[in-house]
Amino acid sequence: MVWVNQIEQGTISPFDRGLAYGDGVFATMRTAGAHQTAGVLFLDWHLQRLQQSCQRLGIQWQANDSLIGQLLSLAERYPEHCIKLVLTRGQGGRGYQAPVLSDVTEIVSVHTIPEHYQHWQKQGISLASSPIKLGRQPLLAGMKHLNRLEQVLIKTQPLIANCQDWLVLDTDGYVIESSMANLFAVKEGHIITPAITHAGVSGVMREQMIDHLLKDGFAVTAKAMRYDDLGSAEHIFITNSLFGVVDINTIDQFQFSRWTHTSRFRQVLSVDLSS
Template sequence: MILINGQPENRIPVSDRGLQYGDGLFETLAFRNGELELLEQHIMRLQRGCKRINLSFQHVDSLRAELAMLCAQTAEDSVIKIILTRGSGGRGYKAPLENEAIRIISSHSMPEYPEANQSGVTVRLCEQRLGLNPTLAGLKHLNRLEQVLARSEWDDRTISEGLMLNINENLIEGTMSNLFIVKNQQLLTPALTQAGIAGIMRSKVMEIADSMSIACHEKALTVNDLLDADEVFLTNSIIKLWPVKTLLHNDTNTHWQHGALTQQIQNALKDLAH
């Protein structure tokens, strides 16, 4: 099911700036066990993103009602996607002086990842690099061509994710996930001040770590930091947490165990309605 500004519809004008320029934001939520997980955190990130890109978003209550309508007609666990665009504004990059976000929400089948949460996943390093843009860093904006190109680098179903570096060779994230390293019983995650998406699940893991008195640091990380890690895991709102068991790099394999700290965080993520 798809709703556009609350109405059943599956088309937008060709002139929509989301299509023309990637001028907008999106959120991906898990609908599990009859609940939208971490809804308030997703809405807050949308509002922060709208402020950053100067996109008017006044109809938050309407969005909540539309999400409730969509979920009421969704019987199974699903992926719910929210897209906000700046709407139509004529040809040219200059945004209209007055605009109100166009709301597009849709439901999709929940993907299955057999045993990934327990046995761990295999990842690779991508050749595609992320550019530096502190203005857009952290935002879940519609310009995802770097990730599209990175994900096109492999077609091996045994590889679940690709890790991306920026042009300065710092680790940033996966093509669809955030990265955590465990070293000496501490969590390390890449700083996202120049590139990358500040994921909702990433924030939740950091919150959980703080509540458990587990040190968690955001910092510049390199491939050598990754190779030297005790444990590695990935997060996003749909997968929650994937332990990484194998990294394919330069024709060699690096292996990690599904370690104790990873399992501790994983157990804390089981109930995520709020």
């Protein structure tokens, strides 16, 4: 179930800059469940972030009606699935210099959502600190670009027993995210999330969570967070577009209780996998 420029099982040139240099961006989106109105959850936000990222990279791209129609059609055919949309700058010659005009390659694929995500929502998970740190590069921070070698290296490390994911810091020792999700800490009713100004991905679910927290009257701050700051938090949870909102039980030696509001926010954001 892969389409290249809306051609099923289409081919990609070996000279595509996404393959050669990771020159592009991607989005991982979830389709609505069978009991919901068919569609891609937060589609407008995903497309907006892709367009903004392309602008930052100097790639001329905007989602056209044909691509949007394809995404909506797939969402109707495959409820509660993952749709991945990859954009590359297109073909280019040997060398880093990008062509003046972009002939963007669009790659759409459909995937099942891992079954264990439902268990994660119910039980929470534990994190261990990754020995691999993220490099600091403000020109790329926040984007879901195709240069994912740091995450590949992080995921290559065998996880510690009874942990389900890695906590990732940058090379200056600041907490950034888990290997696949954004992180939030709750302390005395105040919500803190790491600033994504020098490393990491600012996920669509992170944006949605911040927006709904503010609407509910919670104080939310995005700021630089040190590892020791985690120890004073009462609750930690993580967010991404596929598993929604998941509580963290432990990070290394730190223990946390589950936040009473996470299940409600899963309902509000239509990302509850229990039904």
